[in-house]
Amino acid sequence: MMLPLLDKTRPLARQIYTGIRERILSGSLPPGMRMTSTRDMARQWGVSRTIVINAFEQLSAEGFVEARRGSGSYVAAGASWGGAAQRSRKGRSDAVDLAPPPTPPRGCGAFRTDRVDFRSGLPDLTRFPVATWQKLSRQVWSVLTPMDLSYGQPEGNRELREQICRLVGTKRGVRCHPDQVLVTAGTTQAVGIVTRLLIAPDRSSCILEDPITNDIVRIVENAGGTIEPVPVDDQGIRTDALPRGARPAMIYITPSHQFPTGATLPIQRRVSILQYARSHATYVVEDDYDSEFRFDAPPISSLQGLEPSCVIYIGTFSKTLFPSLRIGFVILPPALVARGRELKWFSDLHNSSPDQLVLARFIADGHFARYVHLMGKVYARRRAALVGALDRAFGSGVRVLGSPAGIHLCARFAGVRFTRSVVEAIDRAGVVVYPAEAHAIRKGRFTDTLLFGYGMLDIPRIEEGIVLLGRAFARLNAR
Amino acid sequence: MMLPLLDKTRPLARQIYTGIRERILSGSLPPGMRMTSTRDMARQWGVSRTIVINAFEQLSAEGFVEARRGSGSYVAAGASWGGAAQRSRKGRSDAVDLAPPPTPPRGCGAFRTDRVDFRSGLPDLTRFPVATWQKLSRQVWSVLTPMDLSYGQPEGNRELREQICRLVGTKRGVRCHPDQVLVTAGTTQAVGIVTRLLIAPDRSSCILEDPITNDIVRIVENAGGTIEPVPVDDQGIRTDALPRGARPAMIYITPSHQFPTGATLPIQRRVSILQYARSHATYVVEDDYDSEFRFDAPPISSLQGLEPSCVIYIGTFSKTLFPSLRIGFVILPPALVARGRELKWFSDLHNSSPDQLVLARFIADGHFARYVHLMGKVYARRRAALVGALDRAFGSGVRVLGSPAGIHLCARFAGVRFTRSVVEAIDRAGVVVYPAEAHAIRKGRFTDTLLFGYGMLDIPRIEEGIVLLGRAFARLNAR
Numbered sequence: 001m002m003l004p005l006l007d008k009t010r011p012l013a014r015q016i017y018t019g020i021r022e023r024i025l026s027g028s029l030p031p032g033m034r035m036t037s038t039r040d041m042a043r044q045w046g047v048s049r050t051i052v053i054n055a056f057e058q059l060s061a062e063g064f065v066e067a068r069r070g071s072g073s074y075v076a077a078g079a080s081w082g083g084a085a086q087r088s089r090k091g092r093s094d095a096v097d098l099a100p101p102p103t104p105p106r107g108c109g110a111f112r113t114d115r116v117d118f119r120s121g122l123p124d125l126t127r128f129p130v131a132t133w134q135k136l137s138r139q140v141w142s143v144l145t146p147m148d149l150s151y152g153q154p155e156g157n158r159e160l161r162e163q164i165c166r167l168v169g170t171k172r173g174v175r176c177h178p179d180q181v182l183v184t185a186g187t188t189q190a191v192g193i194v195t196r197l198l199i200a201p202d203r204s205s206c207i208l209e210d211p212i213t214n215d216i217v218r219i220v221e222n223a224g225g226t227i228e229p230v231p232v233d234d235q236g237i238r239t240d241a242l243p244r245g246a247r248p249a250m251i252y253i254t255p256s257h258q259f260p261t262g263a264t265l266p267i268q269r270r271v272s273i274l275q276y277a278r279s280h281a282t283y284v285v286e287d288d289y290d291s292e293f294r295f296d297a298p299p300i301s302s303l304q305g306l307e308p309s310c311v312i313y314i315g316t317f318s319k320t321l322f323p324s325l326r327i328g329f330v331i332l333p334p335a336l337v338a339r340g341r342e343l344k345w346f347s348d349l350h351n352s353s354p355d356q357l358v359l360a361r362f363i364a365d366g367h368f369a370r371y372v373h374l375m376g377k378v379y380a381r382r383r384a385a386l387v388g389a390l391d392r393a394f395g396s397g398v399r400v401l402g403s404p405a406g407i408h409l410c411a412r413f414a415g416v417r418f419t420r421s422v423v424e425a426i427d428r429a430g431v432v433v434y435p436a437e438a439h440a441i442r443k444g445r446f447t448d449t450l451l452f453g454y455g456m457l458d459i460p461r462i463e464e465g466i467v468l469l470g471r472a473f474a475r476l477n478a479r
Numbered sequence: 480m481m482l483p484l485l486d487k488t489r490p491l492a493r494q495i496y497t498g499i500r501e502r503i504l505s506g507s508l509p510p511g512m513r514m515t516s517t518r519d520m521a522r523q524w525g526v527s528r529t530i531v532i533n534a535f536e537q538l539s540a541e542g543f544v545e546a547r548r549g550s551g552s553y554v555a556a557g558a559s560w561g562g563a564a565q566r567s568r569k570g571r572s573d574a575v576d577l578a579p580p581p582t583p584p585r586g587c588g589a590f591r592t593d594r595v596d597f598r599s600g601l602p603d604l605t606r607f608p609v610a611t612w613q614k615l616s617r618q619v620w621s622v623l624t625p626m627d628l629s630y631g632q633p634e635g636n637r638e639l640r641e642q643i644c645r646l647v648g649t650k651r652g653v654r655c656h657p658d659q660v661l662v663t664a665g666t667t668q669a670v671g672i673v674t675r676l677l678i679a680p681d682r683s684s685c686i687l688e689d690p691i692t693n694d695i696v697r698i699v700e701n702a703g704g705t706i707e708p709v710p711v712d713d714q715g716i717r718t719d720a721l722p723r724g725a726r727p728a729m730i731y732i733t734p735s736h737q738f739p740t741g742a743t744l745p746i747q748r749r750v751s752i753l754q755y756a757r758s759h760a761t762y763v764v765e766d767d768y769d770s771e772f773r774f775d776a777p778p779i780s781s782l783q784g785l786e787p788s789c790v791i792y793i794g795t796f797s798k799t800l801f802p803s804l805r806i807g808f809v810i811l812p813p814a815l816v817a818r819g820r821e822l823k824w825f826s827d828l829h830n831s832s833p834d835q836l837v838l839a840r841f842i843a844d845g846h847f848a849r850y851v852h853l854m855g856k857v858y859a860r861r862r863a864a865l866v867g868a869l870d871r872a873f874g875s876g877v878r879v880l881g882s883p884a885g886i887h888l889c890a891r892f893a894g895v896r897f898t899r900s901v902v903e904a905i906d907r908a909g910v911v912v913y914p915a916e917a918h919a920i921r922k923g924r925f926t927d928t929l930l931f932g933y934g935m936l937d938i939p940r941i942e943e944g945i946v947l948l949g950r951a952f953a954r955l956n957a958r
Contacts, residue, residue, distance in 0.1 A: 025750075025785070054777070061776035063745030078747030081754075111629065125625035134620050141613045146604035146935075149801035150590065185664065185827030192826060222825050266542030268557030271504075275560075297540035298533070306504070322628035324832035346701050347671060347826060348664030352834055353803035456625075 012047050016055035024064050024079050031077040035065055111456060116465030117432040120260070120408035120453030123319050124375065132367055133358065140357045152353045154345040155337075156183025156329070160360040164315070164329050167363060172288065173305035174313055176331045182340050183329050183351050187289060187316045190330040191216060191252075193343045194285055194312055195223035197336055198249045207251040209237045211439035211446060213259050216252060216287075225249065229441040232258055234401065236265035239272035250312075251277060251284045256291035256300045260436050260451045261410050262402020264300055274307045283333075285312045290319040290406040292372050295380035309333050317359065319407060319455075320372050327351060327359055379407055385459040386452060386466070393470035407455035410436050410446075413473075417447045422476065429472035431465050491526050495534035503543050503558050510556040514544060590935060595944030596911040599739070599887035599932030602798050603857065611846055612837065619836045631832045633824040634816075635662025635808070639839040643794070643808050646842060651767065652784035653792055655810045661819050662830050665807040666768060666795045670695060670731075672822045673764055673791055674702035676815055677729045686730040688716045690918035690925060692738050695731060695766075704728065708920040711737055713880065715744035718751035729791075730756060730763045735770035735779045739915050739930045740889050741881020743779055753786045762812075764791045769798040769885040771851050774859035788812050796838065798886060798934075799851050806830060806838055858886055861933040861941060868942045872949035886934035889915050889925075892952075896926045901955060908951035910944050 006015050023029040038056055042049040056073065059065045065073045111117055155161065161181040168174035184190040199206065199220075206220050210229035217227060228248065230241050236258045242251075251273065255265035265273075277284045286303045294300065304313040316328035332340045344350065362368055383404060390398045390411055401410040416422070418435040426433050436449035454462055485494055502508040517535055521528040535552065538544045544552045590596055634640065640660040647653035663669040678685065678699075685699050689708035696706060707727065709720050715737045721730075730752065734744035744752075756763045765782045773779065783792040795807035811819045823829065841847055862883060869877045869890055880889040895901070897914040905912050915928035933941055 021780075057776050058780075061743070062779055063747060076747065079750060081750060111626065122629055125628040128625075128628060130620055130623065134617060137616060137620075138613060141609055141616075144609065146607075147590065149604040149607060149803050150601055151802045188825070189827040219825055264540070268542060268555065271557060271560060297536050300541055301500075301537075323630045324628050324829075326827060326829065326831045346667070346698055348668040348805060350803075350805065352805045352831055355831055355834065 006045060006047070012045075013051045013054035013058075016041075016045070016047075016052060017058045020055065020059060021062075021064055024059075024075055025081055027080040027082065029075050031075050031080070033075045034071075035073040035075065037072055112432055115427065115430055115432045116457065116461055116468060118434060118450075118452040118454070118465060119432065119456070120434060120451050121319075121323075121455075122453060123322065123407055123455045124378065125322055125456065127375065127378070128322050129367065129371060133362065136361045136365070136367075137354070137358045140354060140361060144354065144357070148353050148357065152350045154341045154350050155179070155181065156351060157353060157356040157360060159364070160356045161329075163360050163363040167368070168302070168313070168315060168331065171299060172291065172313075172315075173301035174331055175305050175308045176313075180331050180334060180337060181329055182332060182337075182344055183327065183356060184344065185326045185348065185351060186318055186323070186328040187287065187314055188215065188219065188328075189344075189347060190314045190316075190328050191219050191285075191287075192223065193340060193347065194250070194314070194330060195220055195225055196343050197312075197332075197339055198283060198285075199223050199225045200249065203247055203249045205243075205246055205248045207242065207246075207248045208441065209253055209258060210441040211260055211436060212252075212254075212441065214439060217441065220252070227441060231442070231445070232261055232263060234261075234263055236261075236263040236269060237273070239269045239276065242273070242276050246280065248280060248282045250282060252287065253284065253303075254287045254289065255303050256288050256294075257403060257406045259287075259289065260408065260439050262406065262408070264403040264405070265303075270303055270306060274303070274310065277307075277310045283310055283312055285314065287314045289314075289316055292320050293376050293379050293406050295376070295383065295404040304331060312336070320368070320375070321359075321362075325355065325359070327355065379455065380404070382454040382457065382459060382462060383409060386454050386462050389463045389466035393466050394473075401449070408451060408453045410449050410451050412449050414448070416473075418450060425476055426469060426472045429475070430468045431472065433469065485524060485526070492530045492533040492537075495520075495524070495526075495531060496537045499534065499538060500541075500543055503538075503554055504560055506559040506561065508554050510554050510559070512554045513550075514552040514554065516551055591911055594906065594909055594911045595936065595940055595947060597913060597929075597931040597933070597944060598911065598935070599913060599930050600798075600802075600934075601932060602801065602886055602934045603854065604801055604935065606854065606857070607801050608846065608850060612841065615840045615844070615846075616833075616837045619833060619840060623833065623836070627832050627836065631829045633820045633829050634658070634660065635830060636832060636835040636839060638843070639835045640808075642839050642842040646847070647781070647792070647794060647810065650778060651770065651792075651794075652780035653810055654784050654787045655792075659810050659813060659816055661809045661811060661816075661823055662835060663807045663809055663823065664805045664827065664830060665797055665802070666766065666793055667694065667698065667807075668823075668826060669793045669795075669807050669809040670698050670764075670766075671702065672819060672826065673729070673793070673809060674699055674704055675822050676791075676811075676818055677762060677764075678702050678704045679728065682726055682728045684722075684725055684727045686721065686725075686727045687920065688732055688737060689920040690739055690915060691731075691733075691920065693918060696920065699731070706920060710921070710924070711740055711742060713740075713742055715740075715742040715748060716752070718748045718755065721752070721755050725759065727759060727761050729761060731766065732763065732782075733766045733768065734782050735767050735773075736882060736885045738766075738768065739887065739918050741885065741887070743882040743884070744782075749782055749785060753782070753789065756786075756789045762789055762791050764793065766793045768793075768795055771799050772855050772858050772885050774855065774862065774883040783810060791815070799847070799854070800838075800841075804834065804838070806834065858934065859883070861936065861938060862888060864938040865931060865933050865941050865945070868945035872945050873952075880928070887930060887932045889928050889930050891928045893927070895952075897929060904955055905948060905951045908954070909947045910951065912948065 006012055038049055038052040042052045063076055064079050066076045067073050111119055160183055161178040164181050165176055165178045204224055204226050205228050206225040207228045207230055209232050228243055231238050237253050273284060291299050302313060304311040313331040317325055387400050397414045399412045423433060434451045436446040436451045440446050485491055517528055517531040521531045542555055543558050545555045546552050590598055639662055640657040643660050644655055644657045683703055683705050684707050685704040686707045686709055688711050707722055710717050716732050752763060770778050781792060783790040792810040796804055866879050876893045878891045902912060913930045915925040915930045919925050
């Protein structure tokens, strides 16, 4: 038998195993052939017999060779590819020819620091109280029981659900019981579960605000939903434009702070939309992604609090704490709780238990409220600085949309079209800007609008960015 | 205007806001009505005027009242439910009438300590090196950058993917590049993603081993798959029973240690199944859930290593570390990587970044290999003790199935049928047992078989359990 060459730097038994295995699979050691004894092999290779025996034990355990009592080992039948099939066995594992990964929506990807990057959707990640989080994590791990390490419940940890329930009850006027809370891996998973709860083959139409975050559109389509866009104006979704005679599976809205326009839905439209939902026997999905930050008044009350039985409320800790924690939640009407838990179970069983316990303690000990309060003041000043800078640079040429809230704003620039080449010219001037038109389902209404995130930028950087933007505009106009 | 009663223990502004809001919504304060001035209200309620102004600011921000210059505030139009619709507004939020939660499969639910509970699927959670994990967590958090807190990549953290790739390459003979690794929230999410990758409306047939974990069946059905069960014998899936002339979307198998029977698929059947997959242009999904623990020989090589282009390999840290970490992974052939990442993105964007970083370090620093090595020895002794105890208690009346591996075994009891009443009688004797028949798709072949998990039981407890089981049998026979 020809011996494979041994490389002294790698485990010898593994090499002998692999060498013999390849020869059996390829058929060069044919079925029924008697193997050289382990003693002889060890001598031929110049290795200890134990090494050869280890290799043989593996070959035998996997069925490549059979020991016959008293007469040694034989190549087993059926352990080779047998002829032509071998060709395709090699190859694609080393040279990986990857298609480009899918375009990641909602604030993913690198935040550029070589530019003033007005990316939206990111809170200030430099201020997160890491030391506090670490301290709570230590506390949680020190009292963790073995059962906390075991499989948990799909709806999430009881302590966390109680904290969430209290939080949204106090701050958002949400009316719920902890058993209605489903802890999710962020808003994305919450939307995925809600779409699968509500969309049926014979009821797939989903009413969405237009413009809207791109990833919501993609998740809805991915779940088999058909998109029914309803335009947004300065007050949010235009309830007079809701489709009549339809049987929508759901109405997905961001009433506290419309994304991206920043509009707050007034009570009149809230009443309309709830009446619409009731008369069409459908659910309103309230995505309350950044409502914790409101600068001119207390946070707007939730839609859910007006009509808990037909509103599904979605919240997230991505904008208040940090996105890579991947914790959000959904408040389900009682009728949907059992199926919601089942869908969560099928998605990933449940969220990481230690993470949930640390978060529950972060809220219970008051750190969440303090941090949100602090960041609200920070974001209020940044927004004011951004509005002031826009005013100084563009005067009556700019109009800021929406309510003073959240971590982004939209602004219309009179007579400008933010085409790709304009955005690239602005990029070359040192500023990354984001056209709101990218979020429009029906194109054409927001070509003059930019979306500015200010969560990750301090005031000097915001002001620098707008000065650079002004210069880029001047240069574009001079052409 | 009738004033709501104030409760001094709750925020006063909120109570005034809520009281007025309810009256406007119900129509008892009609549209156009002039509101009492804030000064008068403050006097009537005996509270400071600031409190009333705060309540009014909220009512005004939400559109319930309108200020008219110089003449005070008025109830806004359109802010009431208007008649009949009000009835359904109340109610279901406080008294939550919940349907029972879905039956949680695969080792979820409470592990009973008042009985000897032979639940399978749980590793020994009392031995997890919590102090080491905490130390690494501290290290990770101390070097975390703000960008680690931001949105990450769907495929998972680069460091973790490299560690996983090295681990399965060395220990399991898996051939892959880190870009083929997709970090998932455990096996459950991996299976969910794989089913959505492979099942199409015109190609929905999924070949599953019978018996099999129940939750796999449910996840496949949930993804629109139709189940094509193929029976398992002492060597694993019967490749001679694979359906001819079919166009299966996938073949889902547990070749290292079949769940629940514990069989190891020999090389002859591995070759057959890969040839079948090739000739039917389909994929084999290799669920390698507990292959790290093998007691008689080195771990059986993966199927993936034989044919990387048509095998999807799924691994998990639930059996080696702990389930509530919720981290597993899937190794995808290059052609499926882009779509796999997209499906992960739509599921939950990505796994928690800090958790991934701690795990990557746990592997990189050698703790994973040491812990698995240690636990392999622990589980080997427990399995031997269980087999010995069964032999002492039942002699030739029991036959242990499968390979010496993993954290569970199956045993057939001659002439016994584990009906519900038998299982209940055994429970009363102090032992919780799990009939393998519960995992059978086509019923009838495993009515005499029990599934014993020994991951969470020490040797005295295992022996106690089998003695109690023997007594329960004696009592049942005496009846």
